[in-house]
Amino acid sequence: MNSSIDVVIPSFRLNEKYILPMLRLRKPANVNIKFYLVADNPSLVPSPAIQSMVNNGEVFLFVNPQNLGSGLTRNNGMHQGSGEWILFLDDDVVVPDNLLEIYAEAALRYPEEIGFIGLVHLPPPHTAFTRALTVGGSLDIFSIAAQKPSFAWGATANMMIRRSAMGNVSFTGKIPKTGGGEEVDFFLKVRERNSYRNYKCLPEAAVQHPWWNNERPNFKKPFYYGKGNSWLGDLNPRYAYYDFPNTPETLLLCALALVVLLLVKPAWVLPLLAFMAGVVMIELAASIVQALKRGARASAQEMLYIITLRLVYETGVLWGKLSRYRFWKIGERFHDDGIINKVYFYRSNTYKIVKWVLYPLLVLYLLQYFL
Known part of the structure; x- marks a missing residue:
């Protein structure tokens, strides 16, 4: 049975170190794969190596006319395609060659699932700040696939959902562009649309995520994340x-x-x-x-x-x-x-x-x- 996966990658940088290996992932047999790169930076000029892979048949590149933030940028990507499944990847994760094969096999093996939460590995922390991030619990969602059989939401760094389960649900534009909370809101709404069925955790679908800011202290990110999360009660009062x-x-x-x-x-x-x-x-x-x-x-x-x-x-x-x-x-x-x-x-x-x-x-x- 043929299937199809749309890979949606929002990016402000289009760093070829990360993007090119994604575009070169092994394609599973009998699965139609399309990549949707959405640049959230109107002034961005893609590198020649990335531009050479854009063919408007399997690899599509769109540039937002203005900076919209990651949520609305993902909307632009997933609404361009029509694949049965939508795989969300962050633009700075290191992917294994067989990632698409793992997801495609899971979709075939578990046809009743509305989506799969992949695993996101962070490097061992080398500084007091990144050790604090690890112990503090704010990054627990990255490893949730290794901790639970299913969960209510996952990180868009590495997660695949069924398009029919999504319906007309989109990432909200209410949360500030600085982020925080938009993926919680989106996945909870998709889950609610499907009788509150959790997403299946798929730890074998694992990617590597580098530390932000070279492990140097940065307190803007947790502040903005908190500011974004302050919207969740308004958007999902139940x-x-x-x-x-x-x-x-x-x-x-x-x-x-x-x-x-x-x-x-x-x-x-x-x-x-x-x-x-x-x-x-x-x-x-x-x-x-x-x-x-x-x-x-x-x-x-x-x-x-x-x-x-x-x-x-x-x-x-x-x-x-x-x-x-x-x-x-x-x-x-x-x-x-x-x-x-x-x-x-x-x-x-x-x-x-x-x-x-x-x-x-x-x-x-x-x-x-x-x-």
């Missing part, structure tokens, strides 16, 4: 719930209370400032305990990066809500694992348990000290 304020939210509420107290009850300003300092100390303690449990080294620099990454991400989420005047969204969280559960304030983990223990102790101490 997965949203409320929880106790996190550290940036708590400090913001305290700062607002501080302004009021300066006007009506100045004697309470000092206790509130002490409480805010305690909040920061509790955040440090809870993050360290959780990081050690996840296998972090007892390194001050690594711990500092883990804590900073968490705070920067959470501040990005908070800023995304405040910048849209969604003040009532403070405290809103999102089940990105596809769980629909409106039981609020119930989720616990090591990080939260430590905070639940220390917050009452902090309040009792301050009451005893100031009263």
Whole structure:
């Protein structure tokens, strides 16, 4: 039985080091393969080597008239084709020669599946910053195919879905071009369209992804990712719930209370400032305990990066809500694992348990000290 796969590769750079091996992947028998390169950079001039492979029969190249961001760029690519399957690849992954054969064989072996989540390997971390990224959990979705038999969404760095399962679902244009959340939104909507069926994990379909920024610290990415993720509750309210304020939210509420107290009850300003300092100390303690449990080294620099990454991400989420005047969204969280559960304030983990223990102790101490 003949099948067809459209490979969609959005790119700002069209780096031939990564793109050419994708275009030269071995093609499985009886499968029609087409590649859709979409350059999200109007001023980009493709290298002669890439341009020589564009034939408008199997390899197509489109250049966006303006920078649109990765989500809308993927839309432009997948809407150009009509293949039975759509394979999403990032423009900076290293692919094995048999990647298409693995996906094609899986599609034949599991005809009832709506899609497959491939595995994305990152190199071993060599710096405190990349060790912090690994331990902190923000990259867990890359390895989800090795951890679970199926999941609610996957990284577009390496994932294939059935076009008929997708229907008219597209990547949203509401999330900022800086990214974060658009793939969660897209895959959850496709999943919802298919009676909430998870995507099958396919660890044998593995690619290699290099570290960003040569493993140097970069806090813009987690901030922008948080800002993008702040849209998820608006776009998918059935997965949203409320929880106790996190550290940036708590400090913001305290700062607002501080302004009021300066006007009506100045004697309470000092206790509130002490409480805010305690909040920061509790955040440090809870993050360290959780990081050690996840296998972090007892390194001050690594711990500092883990804590900073968490705070920067959470501040990005908070800023995304405040910048849209969604003040009532403070405290809103999102089940990105596809769980629909409106039981609020119930989720616990090591990080939260430590905070639940220390917050009452902090309040009792301050009451005893100031009263």
